[in-house]
Amino acid sequence: MDSNKFKLRKAKNKVEKLKRFYTHLAVYVVINTVITAVKVMSGMNNGETFKDAFFDFSTLMSWMVWGMVLLIHAFAVFGLPRIIGDDWEERKIQQFMDEELQQDKKYK
Numbered sequence: 001m002d003s004n005k006f007k008l009r010k011a012k013n014k015v016e017k018l019k020r021f022y023t024h025l026a027v028y029v030v031i032n033t034v035i036t037a038v039k040v041m042s043g044m045n046n047g048e049t050f051k052d053a054f055f056d057f058s059t060l061m062s063w064m065v066w067g068m069v070l071l072i073h074a075f076a077v078f079g080l081p082r083i084i085g086d087d088w089e090e091r092k093i094q095q096f097m098d099e100e101l102q103q104d105k106k107y108k
Contacts, residue, residue: 013089021077028070032063 036059043053053059081088 010090017077021073024070024073028066032066035059035062 036054039056039059040050040053043056043059044050048056
């Protein structure tokens, strides 16, 4: 594979991962804001104060649970490449290709 094509494919892959993360983040904020607004309005209609309705555990639960998933996604996009290296995919691909080559040599 041409070096420039390889670099282009790698850059496109990184951009796609970033795009998926930022989309996930935007959906997280929008959906949780709507859920919170509905729950707060419902609580206030039932006689709760804004503070009580807003800081209710069930109101904040979706932010916390989904937030943990979002943190895992962020780690996979930003933290993991720093730990295992940016080129781990290429190393794994090369490893699998080498293993296939060894298998082919055994049966020839």
